[in-house]
Amino acid sequence: MERYDWNTFSLIIESRLSDEEELTAEFEEHGNEQRNCKKLHVIALISKDKRSLFLWTTGNIGCIGNMIVYGSRKSRKQAYSIYLFASAIADFHYFNFVLLTRIIQDGFGILLINRYTVVCKLRQFSTLWGNVVGFSLFSFATIDRLLSAQRQNKYRQWSNRIDLAYKMIVFIPIFWFLLIGHRLILYRITDNICSPPSGFYSYYDNYFQVIFSSLFPAISMSILTYLLIKSVRLVVQRRIAPMTSLSSITTPHRSMINQLDTRLTIMLISESFIAVITYVPYAIQLSYANITQNWYKSPLRIAWENILTELIHLFSYVFFATSFYVSLFSNVAFRRKILNFITVMTEGNGPTMTLIQSTTNCLFGGYASKSWQSSSGFVDASESFLYLLTNANGNQPTKFPYNNDGKALYNMNSYGPIFGGGADLYISSQSNKYLCSYCNLGVSYSNSLDLGINTFTGSQFFQTSEIEIFKLS
CATH class of the missing domain: 1.20.1070.10 (Rhodopsin 7-helix transmembrane proteins)
Structure with missing residues (x-):
C-alpha cells in the first residue's frame, strides 16, 4: 500500500476539491x-x-x-x-x-x-x-x-x-x-x-x-x-x-x-x-x-x-x-x-346633418332628410334645410328652409355635400386645400337674411377647415 505524508495528502484533497468546483461551475453555466x-x-x-x-x-x-x-x-x-x-x-x-x-x-x-x-x-x-x-x-x-x-x-x-x-x-x-x-x-x-x-x-x-x-x-x-x-x-x-x-x-x-x-x-x-x-x-x-x-x-x-x-x-x-x-x-x-x-357601402343610411367650419371660423351646414347616393343627380328631400350658426356679419343662428323645387340635394361622389340647384351650398373636392367651395343661397333654399352669396362666410367662395357629417336616427 502506497503511503503519503501529510503535505502530499493535503495537495491531493485540494486538487480533487478544485476539480469538483470546476465541474460544478461548468454544470451551473450549462444550466x-x-x-x-x-x-x-x-x-x-x-x-x-x-x-x-x-x-x-x-x-x-x-x-x-x-x-x-x-x-x-x-x-x-x-x-x-x-x-x-x-x-x-x-x-x-x-x-x-x-x-x-x-x-x-x-x-x-x-x-x-x-x-x-x-x-x-x-x-x-x-x-x-x-x-x-x-x-x-x-x-x-x-x-x-x-x-x-x-x-x-x-x-x-x-x-x-x-x-x-x-x-x-x-x-x-x-x-x-x-x-x-x-x-x-x-x-x-x-x-x-x-x-x-x-x-x-x-x-x-x-x-x-x-x-x-x-x-x-x-x-x-x-x-x-x-x-x-x-x-x-x-x-x-x-x-x-x-x-x-x-x-x-x-x-x-x-x-x-x-x-x-x-x-x-x-x-x-x-x-x-x-x-x-x-x-x-x-x-x-x-x-x-x-x-x-x-x-x-x-x-x-x-x-x-x-x-x-x-x-x-x-x-x-x-x-x-x-x-x-x-x-x-x-x-x-x-x-x-x-x-x-x-360612400357607396354606407349610402342609404337615412337623414344626415352636415356641419362645416371654414378657415375664417364660420360655422354652418345643412340637413339632408334623405340618404346621399353614389349615382349623380338631384334628389327631392322635402324636409331638408340649411342653417347658420356663426358668420362674418355677426348674424344670429338662422334656419333656411327648402322651397320644394325638386333640387334639395345633388349627388356627385367625387365632391362633398351639395345642397340646392344653385348650388345654394357647394363643397368641392379637397375643400380644405383650395378656395373652391361656394355659397349661392336663394335658389332652392330661402334667402331670409338677404345676404345671398355672403350669407355663410361674408364672401361667396371659402375654404373649409373641418367637415363633420352625422347620421341621424
Missing part, C-alpha cells in the same frame, strides 16, 4: 445557458404570434383596398392599374396561404407544413412564387409609368398598353411557375422537417431564392425609382419652361405639377426604402444560413439566431403589406376612390 435558451424561445413564440397576426390583418386590409381601387371599371382603363390589381391578388394569396399556414403551425401548434407532404410542397412553392409574382407585377406597373414619362415617342408608345397588360398578368405567373415548379416535385418531409433534398439542389434552391426574392427586388426597385423620378422631373421642367413669361399663369401651374411630382416622389421613395429594409436583411440571413449550416454553434447562439431569423422572415412580408398604406398616404386620387367606395 444557465439552457434556461436562457428556454426564455428566448418563449419570448420568440409570444412576440412572433402577435406580429404575425398584425401583419396578416394589415396585409389583408391592404390587398382588399388595392383590389377595390384598381379593380374598378374606370381604373381598368389604365395599364398600371391592371398590373397593380393583379399584384394585389397575388399578395392576397401570399398572405392567406404562406403567412396563414405559418400562423397556424407556429402560433396554434397545428402541424401542417411538417406533417402533410402536399401542404409542404405547396407552401414552399408559394413562398417563393407568391413573392416574385407580386413584385414582378408591381415592377411592371412602375415601368409603365416610367415609359409614360419619356420624351421620345418610341418609348412612350409602349405605355398604357392595356392589351399588353392583360397578356403580361397571365404570362408572369406562368413564367415563374415554370422556373419554380421544381419545388412541387422535389420538396419532401425529412425527419419531420419540410426541406429540399440535400446536396447540390439544396444549394441551388437556396441561392435562387436569395437572388430572386431578395437581392433582385431591392436593386431593381432602387433603379426604377431613380429613373422614374428623373423622368418625371424632366416632364415638369418641359411643361413649366415655356410659360416663364406668364407669371400669373405659371405659378398655379407650377404648384400643381410640383404637387404631382412630390406625391410621386414620396410614394416611390417610400416603396424603395421599404423594399431595401425588408429584402436585404432577408438575403443576408439566407446567405448566412447557407454558409454556416455545417458550423458548430452553441445552444444559446442557435436560440439567438432563431429569434433573428423569425424577425427577418416576418419583416419580409412588410413590403407586400404596406403598398396600400403608402398609396393612401401619398396619393389624393387613391384616397378619393377609397372614400367613394365607403
